Structure formats: structure tokens, C-alpha cells
Amino acid sequence: MTLVEWTYTVETSRFLHSLTLTAVGAVGGLFVLVGALGAVVLGGSLLAGELAVLAVAAGLAVLFARRLALNVALAGREPGLREYFSARELLGASAAWAAAYGAALWLDAGTTVVRVCVFGAALVCLPLGAALRSEGRVDTDEGVFEANGTEVPLAAVDAVSRYDVGPVTVLRVRYHEGAGGTRAPRLLGVPRADAGRVRAALEASEAAPPDRDRHPLVAKTLYAFGAAAFALAAGLAYYGVRAGGDAAVVGVYAAAFAALFGAIFAWLGYVER
Incomplete structure (x- = not known):
């Protein structure tokens, strides 16, 4: 009997941790930049004695104070991002992105650069991290392969290819024709130390592939x-x-x-x- 288990998540992988923190920091940096610009405007208005601007700001603060207090209370109950990142990491990443946004605006690069950074980080880092994240097991005695909550008969696996790209090790699982379904995992990010054992276990079955209805x-x-x-x-x-x-x-x-x-x-x- 061979049982191989692995976990490749934000908590266990430094690469996934950095990738997700980059995306979260890009979005958080936008809020930090807006807050900093708002503080500059309010400070200038205070020094200039423009009471009308300060009155509007005070009214908005009172209007949203209750909602803000509720969100803070809910955030204190739920772990949220604190389960994966420390407050120092979140603040540092957001401040770094805010500084980059501010430099782009100061150099007259336009808001297009800021939008590209935000959408690029959200559309590249987060999907890539989600695609690579995996945890599961291969049980050759039971003949099952489970990854990310989806269980597949081990006999359905045809071949497994391994790709080492920088700090990432990716296994590409190919299935016998008609044996794999739409939910069957095909790309798995795995710890490099476990990649060989996981691949060998996936290719261990010599049973005939199961039949599957075609649509x-x-x-x-x-x-x-x-x-x-x-x-x-x-x-x-x-x-x-x-x-x-x-x-x-x-x-x-x-x-x-x-x-x-x-x-x-x-x-x-x-x-x-």
C-alpha cells in the first residue's frame, strides 16, 4: 500500500504566499493612495482655512462612521486575510504599491499605469495562485486520486509530466480518452520535495481505465x-x-x-x- 499526501497552499509555499500578497497589496495600495491624497487635501484645506471642505469631510465621516465601525467589528471576528498574512506584511505591501502608484502619477505616467497594475495583479497573480494551489492524496491500495476535494479513479490517469519552473514544480496529469471529467484535476502545484513520490504514485495503476459516458x-x-x-x-x-x-x-x-x-x-x- 502506498499513500502519498501533499499540501501546496499559501500557508506552506513561500511562492504562493508572495504571489497572493502581491495581488492583495496592489489592491490595498490603491486604497492607501486614495487615503493619502485625501489627507493631503484635508490638510491643505485646514491650513488654508477652507471650512466648507472640512464640513463636507466631517459630514461624510459621520455618515459612514457606523458602517465603518460595523465592518471593523466583523473583521475582528473573522480571521480573513489575517489567517494568511500578518498586519505588517499587508501594510508593507500596500505601502509599497501606493508608493509605486504615487511615483507613476508624479512622473506624469497617467492613471493608465495604475489601472494596469491593479488589474494586472488581480487578473494574473490571483488566478495563477489559485491554479497552482493544491492539496490531496494518492492511495494506490484504494485506487483513488484526490486533489482539491475532487476524487478520480487512479486507473483513469494515463501519464504525468513534471515541469520545474523556477521555484514552482507543476505536475500535468493526462487521462485516458474519455476517462477524465471536467472537474478532474489536470495541473497540480506540488512541493518539489514530494513531486517525485506524487508522480510515481499517480502512474502506479495498471488497471483498465473506467468507462465514461460521452456527451x-x-x-x-x-x-x-x-x-x-x-x-x-x-x-x-x-x-x-x-x-x-x-x-x-x-x-x-x-x-x-x-x-x-x-x-x-x-x-x-x-x-x-
Whole structure:
């Protein structure tokens, strides 16, 4: 009997920890920058004796004081980000990003740089961290492979490829044709020290792959949705480029989201074919 277990999460991996902290800091830095600019405006108004601005600020503070107190109380009950990061780490990452945003604005780089940083960190770091995060087990005696709450018969695994990319070790699991479902894990981030044992355990089964019902109509429908999403992405990108200005930025962002959904539908169609 061989039982191999692994855990590759924000708590155990320095790389995932840094990746997630980068994304959270990018968003938090935006709030720090807005707060700092607000403090500068209020300080200037106080020195200039502009009581009207101070009155508006005081009114907003009173208006949102109750809501802020409620959020603080709820944050004190729930662990939230404190389960993964210390207050010093969150404050340091947010301050570093806020300084970078402030430098970009001071150098007249425009707000586009700030938007690109925020959306880039959110759309790259967080999905990448979620894709690499994994914890599970391989039990060759029971013939099961479980990862991230999804259990797959070990006999369904066809081959496993290993990729060492910098500090990350990724296992790509391929299944026998028609044996893997849409929820079957295909990319696993694993600790480098456990990668060899996990791969060997995944490839240990010599049993025949289990039968699986095919859904060609479902696959064709998913492919159709994917094609429609890609067509929408192309149309949005064309409109944005033709319009120019802020419309171009909005069009590119919308096209990127549409293309992402198109890729997801195409992948699901490929799996269900």
C-alpha cells in the first residue's frame, strides 16, 4: 500500500504566499493612495482655512462612521486575510504599491499605469495562485486520486509530466480518452520535495481505465458558446480600437474578459467531447 499526501497552499509555499500578497497589496495600495491624497487635501484645506471642505469631510465621516465601525467589528471576528498574512506584511505591501502608484502619477505616467497594475495583479497573480494551489492524496491500495476535494479513479490517469519552473514544480496529469471529467484535476502545484513520490504514485495503476459516458451534444454546445465569446471579443476589440481614447481601454478590457470566457468554454467542450 502506498499513500502519498501533499499540501501546496499559501500557508506552506513561500511562492504562493508572495504571489497572493502581491495581488492583495496592489489592491490595498490603491486604497492607501486614495487615503493619502485625501489627507493631503484635508490638510491643505485646514491650513488654508477652507471650512466648507472640512464640513463636507466631517459630514461624510459621520455618515459612514457606523458602517465603518460595523465592518471593523466583523473583521475582528473573522480571521480573513489575517489567517494568511500578518498586519505588517499587508501594510508593507500596500505601502509599497501606493508608493509605486504615487511615483507613476508624479512622473506624469497617467492613471493608465495604475489601472494596469491593479488589474494586472488581480487578473494574473490571483488566478495563477489559485491554479497552482493544491492539496490531496494518492492511495494506490484504494485506487483513488484526490486533489482539491475532487476524487478520480487512479486507473483513469494515463501519464504525468513534471515541469520545474523556477521555484514552482507543476505536475500535468493526462487521462485516458474519455476517462477524465471536467472537474478532474489536470495541473497540480506540488512541493518539489514530494513531486517525485506524487508522480510515481499517480502512474502506479495498471488497471483498465473506467468507462465514461460521452456527451457530444454538450461538447458542441460548449464549442458554440466559445466561438460566440471569441466573436464578441473580436467585435469589442475592433470597436475599442476604432473609437480610441477611454473607449479603447474599456473595449480592450471587455474583449479580454470575453476571450477568457471563450477559452473556458472551448476547454470545457474539449474535455466533454
